[in-house]
Amino acid sequence: MFAKISRAQYQRCSPGRGIHPEIQLISCSQTRSCGPPRWRLNSNAFGEIVSSAKPKAILEIGTLRGGTLFVLCKLSDPSATIISVDLPGGPYGGSYNFIQASLYRRFRKPQQSVHLLRADSHLQSTKEAVREISSQLDLLFIDGDHTHAGVKRDFELYSPLVRSGGMVVFHDIVPHDMSKFPSEKGCGVDRFWREIKASYHHIEIIDDPNQGWAGIGIVNV
Numbered sequence: 001m002f003a004k005i006s007r008a009q010y011q012r013c014s015p016g017r018g019i020h021p022e023i024q025l026i027s028c029s030q031t032r033s034c035g036p037p038r039w040r041l042n043s044n045a046f047g048e049i050v051s052s053a054k055p056k057a058i059l060e061i062g063t064l065r066g067g068t069l070f071v072l073c074k075l076s077d078p079s080a081t082i083i084s085v086d087l088p089g090g091p092y093g094g095s096y097n098f099i100q101a102s103l104y105r106r107f108r109k110p111q112q113s114v115h116l117l118r119a120d121s122h123l124q125s126t127k128e129a130v131r132e133i134s135s136q137l138d139l140l141f142i143d144g145d146h147t148h149a150g151v152k153r154d155f156e157l158y159s160p161l162v163r164s165g166g167m168v169v170f171h172d173i174v175p176h177d178m179s180k181f182p183s184e185k186g187c188g189v190d191r192f193w194r195e196i197k198a199s200y201h202h203i204e205i206i207d208d209p210n211q212g213w214a215g216i217g218i219v220n221v
Ligand SMILES: C[S@@+](CC[C@H](N)C(=O)[O-])C[C@H]1O[C@@H](n2cnc3c(N)ncnc32)[C@H](O)[C@@H]1O
Pocket: 036, 037, 038, 039, 061, 062, 063, 064, 065, 066, 067, 068, 069, 085, 086, 087, 088, 089, 090, 091, 092, 093, 094, 095, 096, 119, 120, 121, 122, 143, 144, 145, 146
């Protein structure tokens, strides 16, 4: 089933196409080590997705500067369990340091819990560690290893933990323009997305097919 979001729908869910009002309150962007999603393109739509779904159990693969982690903490359920998996020195960003980690732990609301797993998402042992924290997820956000094999592995390993009716959100479903992003060579999220999307109820949020990166894909499992 195909449910491509229209421009009018997208504009309705992203008034002024600015940052979500709660996200404007980010103060940690005063430091260069942390900040709003590095991808301002479609990032407001990401906030709207989280805000309307209000997930209670979330896994984020790929945290880096904590931008999307911040959005997840601010806009998910006030008692949500939020798990981040990020590989120190990993491709497509390279993770975060211990000072950033202590800042990320403070993103949570009083009743929320934030778990930072510094590990390779592709390992079975990492999945076990996630499952010990939460055996069922409402939202899985995949933004770690952007190679075709990497994103496929993340989807195959963790989507079975997502409850029926829950969602898997992919970042970077638009083909990367290598002339603009030479360091992100090998990105294959767009290919994987094309392979699986028709098998699910899905939504694509893309401003412009020629934007050269970003874009959000959501499947309901
Ligand atoms: C694009 S960044 C994440 C950006 C973040 N979601 C945001 O927009 O605010 C990708 C991150 O994934 C991590 N990563 C890459 N491969 C990984 C793997 N196999 N397991 C866990 N993390 C991985 C990198 O270390 C990097 O920090």
